[in-house]
Amino acid sequence: MKAINIDDQMVVNQYENYPYPERKPGDEKKRLITGSPSNLAEVNHYVFGGRRDLSKPLSVLVAGGGTGDAAILMAQQMTDLGVPGEVVHLDQSVSSQTIAEERAKVRGLENIRFVKGSLLDVSKIAPGPWDYIDCCGVLHHLHDPNAGLSSLTEVLATDGGLGLMVYGELGRIGVYHVQEMMRKLAPTGQIDDSERISIVKRLIASLPSTAWFNRNTHMEDHKNGGDAGIFDLFLHARDKPYRVNDVVEMVKNANLRLVSFIEPYRYDPLLFVRDPKLKKVISELDNIERAIFAEAYLGNLKKHVFYAVNKTNSINPPTTTSANVIPLLVNQKPEEIAKQIPAGGNISVVSDGHKIDMYVPSLSKAIVTLCDGKKDLNTIHKVIREKRKDLDYEEFMDHFNRFYAVMNSINRMVLRIPSM
Numbered sequence: 295m296k297a298i299n300i301d302d303q304m305v306v307n308q309y310e311n312y313p314y315p316e317r318k319p320g321d322e323k324k325r326l327i328t329g330s331p332s333n334l335a336e337v338n339h340y341v342f343g344g345r346r347d348l349s350k351p352l353s354v355l356v357a358g359g360g361t362g363d364a365a366i367l368m369a370q371q372m373t374d375l376g377v378p379g380e381v382v383h384l385d386q387s388v389s390s391q392t393i394a395e396e397r398a399k400v401r402g403l404e405n406i407r408f409v410k411g412s413l414l415d416v417s418k419i420a421p422g423p424w425d426y427i428d429c430c431g432v433l434h435h436l437h438d439p440n441a442g443l444s445s446l447t448e449v450l451a452t453d454g455g456l457g458l459m460v461y462g463e464l465g466r467i468g469v470y471h472v473q474e475m476m477r478k479l480a481p482t483g484q485i486d487d488s489e490r491i492s493i494v495k496r497l498i499a500s501l502p503s504t505a506w507f508n509r510n511t512h513m514e515d516h517k518n519g520g521d522a523g524i525f526d527l528f529l530h531a532r533d534k535p536y537r538v539n540d541v542v543e544m545v546k547n548a549n550l551r552l553v554s555f556i557e558p559y560r561y562d563p564l565l566f567v568r569d570p571k572l573k574k575v576i577s578e579l580d581n582i583e584r585a586i587f588a589e590a591y592l593g594n595l596k597k598h599v600f601y602a603v604n605k606t607n608s609i610n611p612p613t614t615t616s617a618n619v620i621p622l623l624v625n626q627k628p629e630e631i632a633k634q635i636p637a638g639g640n641i642s643v644v645s646d647g648h649k650i651d652m653y654v655p656s657l658s659k660a661i662v663t664l665c666d667g668k669k670d671l672n673t674i675h676k677v678i679r680e681k682r683k684d685l686d687y688e689e690f691m692d693h694f695n696r697f698y699a700v701m702n703s704i705n706r707m708v709l710r711i712p713s714m
């Protein structure tokens with residue numbers, strides 16, 4: 295029998311006692327939790343080049359699925375769109391999985407299967423091959439995250455891909471100081487977990503304004519997540535944050551290729567550094583160097599969400615070169631997003647305390663209103679031309695491309711290429 299190391303056991307115990315994130319199954323009647331990765335349109339764009347035939351079965355593995363957010367989101371989208379296939383929720387925590395199972399029941403989802411066990415044993419317990427694997431907030435809690443990712447790539451279909459999330463070191467500055475203090479104040483295994491939670495709450499309340507945790511003003515994750523959130527943030531047995539370069543190394547070690555970080559603009563300093571001299575130097579850097587620069591410049595990336603495919607897979611996200619390409623809004627309806635778009639001018643984008651203005655061209659509002667996920671570029675142009683007789687396709691595409699560049703960079707719009 296494989297020996298289990300003490301930290302591994304503590305991670306198991308933590309999620310048995312404090313399933314994370316805290317979710318009430320009854321809430322499924324009121325709302326669907328959306329997000330990245332695992333928005334289906336986004337997965338199609340970044341993993342399948344926008345060309346996935348959604349009438350064919352899709353196999354999805356959610357590794358370390360916790361209380362179910364990603365599995366529920368995927369299974370619900372597949373149900374709503376009539377995509378055949380199944381979602382497997384894999385986790386080693388029975389109590390987390392029970393919550394996920396109850397949530398699925400409330401929604402009446404019949405396309406989720408639950409497998410209990412470690413993702414390190416995935417090739418035995420859920421061998422796939424999987425078209426898409428979500429692994430969010432899990433690898434950084436493993437003794438050997440590289441081994442964890444390799445286990446997943448072993449069961450990935452050749453043309454499949456992964457949506458991953460690991461913690462960002464700089465954006466979580468201060469969290470690790472609190473973790474360090476807690477190891478002194480209330481070491482694991484010596485004091486009851488409920489007492490440790492009470493001590494960390496007192497510690498946070500007593501910190502001076504000079505403490506890094508208080509200086510990191512966008513770090514609010516401890517405020518709304520209940521005791522499970524507090525435990526996950528400050529008392530975790532194992533929590534290894536990543537810099538961009540660590541992500542790049544991990545992806546390379548697993549024989550994967552990084553397709554994109556989400557949201558892309560936060561990894562491209564050319565979109566937010568204004569000084570022309572700095573911009574000139576930055577423009578000579580490659581994409582990875584830019585992403586590394588962006589992380590140091592912004593300092594607020596609390597997590598790194600990214601899509602990756604097999605190194606041998608040459609697929610790239612679709613482009614707007616063909617008129618049959620269909621733009622899709624991510625997690626928003628055209629009428630909701632149209633309210634936020636001016637008829638030409640700046641939109642303000644705020645992420646974790648950093649605000650930038652991005653210019654969108656004058657046809658943006660008209661375009662976004664027509665992005666219903668069904669109309670292609672040709673159709674959108676035709677509809678707009680009913681009112682703007684002089685608008686040829688070239689001019690329309692000039693507007694569309696500038697608008698799309700902004701919307702895609704903030705992860706509000708992706709593309710799909712319909713199957714023939």
Ligand SMILES: C[S@@+](CC[C@H](N)C(=O)[O-])C[C@H]1O[C@@H](n2cnc3c(N)ncnc32)[C@H](O)[C@@H]1O
Pocket residue numbers: 305306309314315357358359360361362363364384385386387390411412413414429430431432435436526
């Ligand atoms: C921080 S929670 C994230 C849950 C979920 N992915 C999400 O984003 O909401 C981490 C989850 O990973 C699970 N986990 C940790 N190590 C694991 C392993 N080796 N195999 C399977 N699950 C694991 C834990 O039980 C826990 O439910």
